[in-house]
Amino acid sequence: MRSCKLGPQFLSWLRWQTNFSIMDISANNISDLSFFNLSFNKISRSIPNLLLEFDYCPVIVLDLSINMFSEPLSFLCMKINNDLIYFDLSYNLLIGGIPDCWKKYKRLTAINLEKNNLSGVILNNKLIGIIPPWIGERLERLIVLHLRLNEFCGNAHLTLSCQQFLQVLDLSLNNISGDIPSCLNNLTAMAHFGSSMETISIMGIGIPWILVMGNTLRTNKFARVDKSESFKKHVEDSLDLSTNNLSGEIPKSMSELSFLSVLDLSNNNLSRKILSSTQLQSFNAISYSGNLRLCREPLSKFLKMSHQSCIRMAILKEAMKILGTLVINKSWRHKYFQSVNKLREWIRLRMALIVVKLQRKLGLKE
Structure with missing residues (x-):
């Protein structure tokens, strides 16, 4: 179908074709290509450079998930699509490390790399080291950050300092230590007044695997709760800080979380009294269990x-x-x-003696 003038709109009937081996639709003046979805196929080997070039069509959503691509991610540094906002490479056979070239993708908001065979220093891939600082420095419009079940260490202050659009933060089940990041106060996009069980939509595409909006910092090694206004009105209706090494008193700012429906501070080293707040007092005692020096209702x-x-x-x-x-x-x-x-x-003898003494005293008085 080369040079057949099929444009300007892309071909809708292609969605029903299942037995393609070779397709040539070059020189057809096709335009307005913004969403490119090749998911749920069996495409194997390497990812064609064409998918990242698109010189004439500003593709902003590229979904290559659930295929059989098996090359390293180094191709991401060779051809750059500056218009790309959402990139899904999940459920493939990608191998190797994650390259450090994300700063070149200036508009990239979300990338999904789960369920691959990736390794190295950056979701269930046993990644090690500190959380890369470029996440906070370059990905300024990041909406979802899901790094649970890895082996990250260090603290998360630098990573989160500039993430004003971040709606979901999951750093649970790592080895992160230090204070609870004071920069949580910057995560203003997390403040909402609706249900916490929603599907996040990025450029019209729902992401159903993100269900719980809010902070999950469970099973890390934070040393204490920051006493600043970090938590004030910027935490979702669920906050789980259990099974850490938190110490000191519960900060005053947490007593003002009027929309918090679930709180778990159990199994830490918190001390002193629970602040006299209707919100904090309303939680079950299990929410505070395992803190031996914590007192009051x-x-x-x-x-x-x-x-x-x-x-x-x-x-x-x-x-x-x-x-x-x-x-x-x-x-x-x-x-x-x-x-x-x-x-x-x-006893009877003692009682008798007491009665006699009383009688004598009364007799003397008379």
Whole structure:
């Protein structure tokens, strides 16, 4: 179909063709190509350079997911599409490391590389080292950052400092340490008043695998909670900071999270009292469990009830031991009742002496 003047609109009937081996539609004056989706095919080997060139058509969405591409990602540095906003390479067989050429993609908002065979220093690929600073420096319009289940270390301050458009942040199950990043205050795009179970849409394309909007910093090694206004009104309705090394008191800014519906601060080293806030006091004691030096409601009430229950159980246990011994051992039972009789006689004698003394005193007064 070369030079057949098929343009300017792209061919809609191509979607129903399934047995292509060679297709030539060159020199057809095709324009307005912005969304290019080749997903759910069995295209193998290397990714054609054509897909990243598009000199005459500003392709902004390129979806190559669920294929069998098996080359390294180095091709991303050879041909640059400056108009590309969304790039999906997930569910392929890509190998090797992730190149450091993202600064050249000036408009890139989201890239999906999950379910490949990638390795090196950057989602379930056991990536190591610090979180690359270029994520915060170059990808200024990043919406989703999902780096869980890796082996990243260091702190996340530099990475997050400029991400004003970030809506989903997941750094859980890594080895990140230090303070809770104070730059969370910059993540203004996370503040919302709707449901937390929504599908994020990028350029009209829904991303159903992102379900929970908000901060997930679980199972890292943050040293303490920053006492600044980091959390104030910029955290989603779910905040999970459990199983870290957080210490110190709960910051005042957290008491002003009026839209927080789920809070988990369990299994840390937090101390002092839980601030007197209706919001913080409304959470179940389990949300604060595992912080031995944390006091006041609701934790102190929970611990007080548990302590009283333990005392009652201990008393009942000791009473059962004594009763069981008296029932089984005859000699002990005999000695017990002898002791009881002696105690009773001693009490009667003491009471009689007290009565006599009182009578004498009353007689003297008269």
